[in-house]
């Protein structure tokens with residue numbers, strides 16, 4: 126399982142892509158999947174309570190280095206996903222990956238290549254990438 130490449134994943138997705146072969150279906154399914162990912166995180170906070178969100182504007186000292194900033198940036202989340210919420214979020218993220226791979230297959234893009242390009246971009250940006 127650890128050896129599964131994005132290309133293999135995309136291939137499998139493409140084979141199963143029978144019912145929702147239309148790009149329009151895949152586009153709307155991808156968007157729905159994104160909404161369900163956010164919903165799963167929200168439910169961990171509001172229904173289950175295993176996660177808590179406490180957000181405020183982040184203030185950084187003027188003379189902080191980029192390395193300092195990286196350490197100080199807060200995710201605004203505390204707690205840890207319980208097994209049920211973890212499984213729910215994994216399932217929703219899996220669905221999102223499915224539709225991302227499906228969109229790649231339909232449009233002739235290569236998920237492996239996209240991941241490599243993004244990886245290279247991140248490595249080039251290094252610490253300057255604070256998004």
Ligand SMILES: [Zn+2]
Nearest residue numbers: 173175207210
């Ligand atoms: Zn939970």
